[in-house]
Amino acid sequence: MNLKKLHSINFKSIKDQIIPPKKSDKLPDGLYLIRGNNSAGKSVFIESILWGIWGGKGPRKCGIISETHDRILRQTSAKQQKNTCKVSIDFEVNNQIYNIKRSKAPNKTATVKFARVKKDTKNGKDILSDIIIDTGNVCKKLNEIFNCTADEVQKTFYVRQGEVDYLATRSASELREHFQTLFKLQDFTDELKAILDDMINSVDGKISSLEKEKLDIESQKEKLEYIKVQKTKNNEELQKYSEKMKNLLAKLEKYPEISDIKHLIQINDQKQNLKNEISIKNEKLTGEIKNKKEIEAIIAKRETSRELMLADIKNDKKLLENFPDLEDLKQISEKVGAINTLNDEITKNIERFLQKGNEIMGTTLPSDLKLLKKTISNQNRNLKSELKKLNADLESKNKEKLNISKEISKFNALKSELEKNITLLSEKSECPTCLTPIEHENHKDQILDRIEKKITKYIKEETELKDKDEGIEKEIKDLRGNIEQIDIEQDSIDKLLNDLENILRFNVEITEKEKKLKNLFTKLNVETIEDLLKTHDVSDLDELISNINRTKERLHQNEANFEIIKNEIADFHTKLGKINEQSKIIAKEIDDLNRKIEKIKEVIENIYKKMGIIDLDDFLGNFNSATLENLKDKIAEFQIEKKSTQENIDRLKLTINQLDSEIKEIQEKIKSLYNIKKEIKEKQKESNHLNAIKKQYLDKFISQEVIQNKLFKSVKNEVSSYLRQFSDDQYDLKEVSPAGWDKKGIEFVLHDYVDGIDKTTDYLSGGDKAVFGLALRIGLSNLMARIKPFKASEIKPINFNMLILDEPLSNMDERRRENVIKHLNKDKNFSQIFLITHTPELDDAHFNHRILVTKTSKEGSQYSLIPRLSTAD
Template sequence: MMKITKIQFNNFMGYNSLILPREQDEELPEGLIIINGRNSHGKSTILEGVIYAFFGPQAFKMKNAESFITYGESTAEIYVYFILDKTNYYIYRKWSRSNSSIAKKLFRLNTTSGNYEEIKSFDIEDFFEITKDQALSTVFVKQGEIEELASKKGATVRDMILKLFRLDIIDKTLKALDKDKSEINGTKEKLQKRLIPIPRIEQEIEELKVKITDNENSIIQKTGEKKIKDDRLKELPSQELLSALDEFYKINDLNKNKFESNRTDFIEKIKTTEFKVDDKDLEKKIKQKIESLEASQKELEKEKEELQSQTFSKNQEKGGIQNSIKESEDKIAKMEDSLSFTEDKVAKCPLCQNDLSKEHYDEIVTELQQGIEENTKNLDQISSYIKDRQAKLQECSTNLDNINKELISVKNIHTDYSNFNKYQEELVRSQKELDEFIAAHDEIGEDLTPEKISKLKLEVQALHTELRLLDSEITTKMEDVKQDKEKIITKEEEIKKMQELEKQIEDIEVDLIHLSKVKDLVKRFVTEYMVTKRLIKNISIKAERYIKEFTAGQYGSLMIDLAGSTKTGLALKVKDHFNGVNESIEMLSGGDRTSLGMALRLAISELMKVIRPTKDSPKNYPKIDFLLLDEPLAALDEERRKRILKHLVKSKAFSQVFLITHTSIPSEIQANRIFVTKSESNGESSARFERQFQVIEKF
């Protein structure tokens, strides 16, 4: 059994703050609780808050979580305390305008510590063992539903009952069959796309076998060609040997060309000299000539140095005499100037600073002129000597230049003779190495000339190239044969897979035929057993007691006739015990029809707690067994309201019944109440709980 014990709202719709009951230790009781107040004062909000706490905003179509927050506030909170299977719980939700996520927590009372502890992981539908839609259909009777159930006819009534019991599962079954059929068709199409015709694969296998035969024949042919070329290659010297021999010939020819070229040049150069090419002492004579020339070179260089030294010394002496003559001439000139000055005044001798007289002047000039004459004679002798030395120096330089030229020429001849000997030695050595190499290899014939070697090298290279090409072709074809044989195995496996695919497609086609037949059967299936023999029978039994109570015993024996057609739907009849006639519900007064609708809806809610109309219905009875009735009494007069309320006060079919009404409550109805009011100044709703302490007999 489940019982709601306390409800608390913070900023939920019209309620800024709501606690029912307000006293801390008080709990909401079992049985009928009437929520009374004027229209639009917030009565339904209390039940909506309970539903919101358990199932969130998803329980309300066309409304989002933000719309449940009190105007002007940013967050809202709901606490609903309840007892389930003798254990105390409370569920808590908190959400805000700025965050779309909703905090949802479930707490359980620890009887040892006395504190509530959070259940970290839970699913509300698993917890109550009922889906949201089933719970809402079972416990919540919406405003106007009673009148609708009482006033609708035929197929509409039938559809309402089927919907309440979720017997629209037939349509869902058909949709599920269509979905299965579509998925199976999709699977079939995918398989058909993968399906390759087996004859085509067999044709490909035959083509591969022909290709394998052609390649194997080609391998045999090319293997024969390869053997012929291998045999020819064995008859010929190896590529390495031919290359080595060719290299020896090239070196020898190169040395021969160098020697012949150098020999020709040497003969031409030596023709103009005193040497002879065939002279066996040629190198000795060349060296002697060089030594002789170098000795003459040294003597002439020494002589040239002496002549240059003598000429330099005499030139210095000549310069000194010339300076002495010039000085004497300058003195004479000064004496003449001084003598001219003495004609008017007394003058001094510029040489001795004595008084200058004519006699003194003549004496000094005579002496100076004698010196000039003597120096002039000496100057002529020195000039003649210098001229002689210069002539000898020129002759010596000419001889030295000739000696140098001849020395260079002879040295060049010596160098050319050394090169001549070197190239001759290299030719002799390379010829010897060639002869020794040929002698060391018997496979080289005597007629293997350089020209023939080049041809053989080309032939060997061509054979190696052709053999590599043949090896590559044979390897490729062998690999092709191997791959083609593997392809045949793969394609044979593919044939098996295609056979399996064909079998799967055949099986799928059979399944599709079966699905079509099942769908046809489901379409033709009328839930005679579920509705007529089981569901309708139980509704009639459950409703019988309510009808008698609500109509003061005038009506009873509810008969619900399922005509079997959606056009006819359900025909509701009751027996009028006052005249003994079975009356159709359409013939009853409005109040009686509403009373009948109320009886029918309570019977349905009571029945939904315990019956399983189909195998898909929950195996366990739902744990939610309270009832929420929103304005079920609006269309009833006071007498009929009194009968229904008396019954609900005494009934124990539900643990709690929350009944919303804005109508007046007969004074003799002793029931627990919640009074709802609304402030005219700010529109804030408020509610208070009042307990009824009178003992009520229950049946």
């Protein structure tokens, strides 16, 4: 695995950090030294990587970082307010880039989004595909990609602070348990046991199947005897049915063929059906003859009614020829009514008009309409002339009043000016006209006297004008009253003239209608309406119109009835023709049916000859049957019994054949019983052998072959290499061997080249234990990627080839720290190594990447990436 990009937001002490900060940059391979003060956030950087990839602990989770009480969320104030934590990581495994984003809000379950990253072939941008958001499925995918779990990473690739000498200080049994877990030896053991269990189950299943087959065959011996007995019974029953069939065939030979009986029944039925049909048709022919006589009687009655109706139609037409035109009579009636109505209306209107006119005019008006119109028109002209004169006087008085108003206004202005002069003279003693100072009081009094006299004069003239104005105002008021009165009279006279015009229009309308009425009388050769009524012997026009309408209606009804009767007679003649035609057809059909009966009689005679029948009753008596149907049923019963007997014979033969087959099959199985018993014994031996391997030899084989002969040797070789490098060739791992009374533990023996002696881990100093513990952890991590129990076993390399070391150098002296750093730089077994340390090392600017960690209360932990200057030789 290669970490390419890390973006952490609100994770513990981190506020918002991207490493590397540039979007296009990726974290390179190599050793990273992470430095900073205590509590600056060095371990937080590592924890954000582990949480971002693996997530938190818990059900359906697969991580190693605790999320309890939201402890991974950054606290932003004294009130312990927490923000949503987010971590996004880009990493590469086997040349494939992946992205994983995890997020956790306060008091909420963390969420995850995992995706594969690929390049868009068109624009080169990153595209996310194969997205997974379910936490459990993401865990499975990570285990599949890395081929290891987070717990295995924690025990190998991640060395936490204070745990560098963890393995160097474990007991023999603890080391054995650690190795079994680390290299999945128990999984391998379980896998072998599962294979053996499958083999044992397969063999035991075969044994069970064979035992069942053996028991089945042994039970078949009893069944064989039962089948033989059943076969004997079936043979006896078959013999009985065969005898019965023989007797039935003998009986059937004495009886005639059922087909001949059926044919004879069918011919007799046809003969009877024809007789029945002839009877029906005779009844139908009788009915048709009866219908014919009834229709002929109806036609005679209808023709008599038609002649009487024709005479009535001729009389009504003659009457209508002598009557005047109905439309002319309607017009005469309409116009006479209209003239009478108009005359009544004129009389009423003239009465109302004269009464109203007498009230308006104040005199008795003439009743003659022309003279009346002339009188009212003259009065109307007089009122208009008087109104014109009054309007002229009113206009003159208004002008005079306006002039008086102007004079009064003029006097008021003069009086106001004089009063101002008095004021000026009193205050300043100056002449109001020339503004010359007045030296003598007498002169002043003279001027004042003159002014006051003028004022008095103006007041008098103004009073006279006001009196005159009041008189004119009264005259104007009287004129307006007279004008209003004349306007009222004028309006009333105009209305009288309008009403009179309406009355005169009625006279014109009456004249027009009388003229049209006269034309109608001329058309009818009469002079008055009385002449018209006398001619037709009626009292009024309504009676004459009623007589005409009744005659027309009677004529119309008679004509309609005449057509109906005419059509009915035609229809009855048509029906009569159809009856005659149908009678001919029926008579012909009866003749045809009689001919068919004769032919059938000939066929029956031929059948009798064929069957030797002289007399049918004697023939039926021979078979104790009353009718041909009885005889047919007897023969049919014999045939049904024959068919049933044959079916039983066939059934019994089939059953006997099946029993023969079962007998043969059981006898063959009995012959194979010896071979089955022999195979059961062989399979039992095989099962016992497999159970012995599983229970007695498997654990010894795993301990001796896998752990001691293979794993211990591989661990010794791998760890020795790192131990020599880290200890500057002072120590070598000499032996890895079983320990404890049961030899199931693990013990390490180191050779000290300085002291020249062998040492167990109990005799190592603190610094030596730290060096050995670090070598052991790194060696085991490297070994996990390529170890396999047997040569034929599949290698399943762990793809998490990143090493994380949290302050592993604290117990080492400066020389050993330098050795560790130098050899970690050269180690190509890990793509990236993240080492947290407080100790400055030589040449790290040229050999190591550095991540410097600082922290402020406002911005939180901040990380500055300083790539190395060159590659070490």
